[in-house]
Amino acid sequence: MKEMRRRVLILAIVVIAIVVTATAGYIYVGSLSSAKPIVTVIRIPKGSSTEPTGFSVADFQTNFVNGTYPFPVNVTVTIGVNNSIEWVNDDTVGHTVTALVAPAGALKFNSGLISEGKSFSVTLNVQGVYKYTCAWHNWLAGKITVNSP
Ligand SMILES: [Cu+2]
Secondary structure, three states: OHHHHHHHHHHHHHHHHHHHHHHHOOOOHHHHOOOOOOEEEEEEOOOOOOOOOOOOHHHHHHHOOOOOOOOOOOEEEEEEOOEEEEEEEOOOOOEOOEEEEOOOOOOOOEOOOEOOOOEEEEEEOOOEEEEEEOOOOOOOEEEEEEEOO
């Protein structure tokens, strides 16, 4: 019965799409299929625990959250809403991915310690900007922008 209702719904969408196509002249096919969750993999490279030249923890603490942080943010990714990110730790020490900034209504994700060879995934359901760092090595920092659906 549920399957029948689903078919009727799909048929209705197709009919509407055809009418829209006939009147407006184009069809956005993507809206007919359910979005598949997409996973973006970020690898934490070996040697990441070594502090790079020019890093200032005071500077990080003062400026990272405010958006005027001058030290290069190592990772910048843009994903769609409800997509996932998976961090894989290729380093020989543990790291964390700890969100310090998240959009209103979104949880600030925190992986806890990701041991060497382990990974951590998060699915981001709220659009906006997230900024995260490793709790132990603040030079490992990233910015994630989640686009609207
Ligand atoms: Cu770390």
